[in-house]
Amino acid sequence: MNILITGAGGLLGREAAAVLAPRHKVTALTSWELDITDPDRVRQAVQRLAPEVVLNCAAFADVDACESERDRALAVNAAGPGNLALALARYGGKLIHISTDYVFDGQKPPPAAYTEEDAPNPLSWYGKTKLAGENAVKEVLENHAIVRTAWLYGRHGRGFLNLLIDLTVKRRLAEIRVVEDQFGTPTWAWRLAQQLARLIEADARGLFHATAEGWCSRYELARFFLEQMGIDCRIVPCPSTEFPTPAVRPKNSILENKGLKDAGLNLMRDWQEDMAEFAAKFREQLLSLSKADDKPSKNLGDI
Numbered sequence: 532m533n534i535l536i537t538g539a540g541g542l543l544g545r546e547a548a549a550v551l552a553p554r555h556k557v558t559a560l561t562s563w564e565l566d567i568t569d570p571d572r573v574r575q576a577v578q579r580l581a582p583e584v585v586l587n588c589a590a591f592a593d594v595d596a597c598e599s600e601r602d603r604a605l606a607v608n609a610a611g612p613g614n615l616a617l618a619l620a621r622y623g624g625k626l627i628h629i630s631t632d633y634v635f636d637g638q639k640p641p642p643a644a645y646t647e648e649d650a651p652n653p654l655s656w657y658g659k660t661k662l663a664g665e666n667a668v669k670e671v672l673e674n675h676a677i678v679r680t681a682w683l684y685g686r687h688g689r690g691f692l693n694l695l696i697d698l699t700v701k702r703r704l705a706e707i708r709v710v711e712d713q714f715g716t717p718t719w720a721w722r723l724a725q726q727l728a729r730l731i732e733a734d735a736r737g738l739f740h741a742t743a744e745g746w747c748s749r750y751e752l753a754r755f756f757l758e759q760m761g762i763d764c765r766i767v768p769c770p771s772t773e774f775p776t777p778a779v780r781p782k783n784s785i786l787e788n789k790g791l792k793d794a795g796l797n798l799m800r801d802w803q804e805d806m807a808e809f810a811a812k813f814r815e816q817l818l819s820l821s822k823a824d825d826k827p828s829k830n831l832g833d834i
């Protein structure tokens with residue numbers, strides 16, 4: 532299949548390109564190569580490359596920065612997918628668009644999970660713009676799949692797991708405090724990329740939740756990951772009020788992969804199984820990245 536990946540320099544985009552390239556004709560474009568907020572460039576790229584599938588991994592995914600850079604968030608997360616959908620409606624082709632657990636308000640008491648049938652009600656500007664992106668796609672292009680995921684980690688990201696390594700290995704803190712009242716499911720970007728390949732190859736359409744199986748709090752995630760990495764540190768649970776952030780995050784963003792299961796397409800595994808495999812495979816790389824990178828660490832509320 533002829534596949535175009537947008538946002539191909541990001542955490543998920545890089546994994547998706549690596550998984551899809553051996554099996555398909557893949558053009559993977561970074562933000563420098565294709566800015567999805569530019570409707571003319573998007574139209575030209577779709578016309579020239581004639582992809583059967585566009586996998587949109589491009590996003591302004593810094594949840595807190597979205598609160599202060601509202602226009603940019605709206606352009607990338609809402610108008611961008613709309614531009615892709617319009618171009619595909621004109622020239623033909625399908626859009627697989629990635630969205631987020633942050634479209635929900637998290638009012639369900641954990642461990643109750645959100646399915647595709649639950650009504651979204653985003654709390655943050657990021658969540659609002661991502662929901663607007665979903666709607667922009669639905670409005671103009673029937674041939675689409677929207678895939679909501681959550682709490683992504685992987686080799687190429689600079690997220691929560693890297694922050695834990697920074698604090699414990701680089702800054703050698705003997706104790707760190709991690710919020711215990713936010714619940715969700717850590718999801719390995721590589722596994723999600725496998726799931727996206729399955730959706731593409733099955734020509735699936737509609738709305739799908741795609742996270743690892745099971746759930747945990749941020750605190751439980753930190754404990755499990757550091758244990759798998761063999762890093763010794765005291766982790767102390769604390770309420771999220773200790774780490775006020777610009778964006779309000781849902782307390783519960785556990786998703787159920789109901790659509791994938793109903794369609795017989797669910798490839799997602801238990802989060803602990805995946806994280807253990809991830810840590811075993813990439814332990815040395817993660818530790819050396821942390822040593823090489825001397826950027827100041829963010830605090831643990833900024834996740």
Ligand SMILES: NC(=O)c1ccc[n+]([C@@H]2O[C@H](COP(=O)([O-])OP(=O)(O)OC[C@H]3O[C@@H](n4cnc5c(N)ncnc54)[C@H](OP(=O)(O)O)[C@@H]3O)[C@@H](O)[C@H]2O)c1
Pocket residue numbers: 537538539540541542543544561562563565566567568587588589590591592593607611629630631632661680681682683684688
């Ligand atoms: N990370 C998570 O925990 C998480 C959770 C739920 C859902 N998601 C969703 O998963 C998808 C992938 O996220 P990710 O974690 O891979 O994010 P990421 O690492 O930040 O990657 C996003 C990529 O999009 C690119 N981009 C930004 N603006 C663009 C534009 N105007 N045109 C083209 N590309 C642009 C970025 O390039 P630059 O770096 O050059 O700006 C970056 O390479 C997103 O839809 C996100 O909303 C992520």
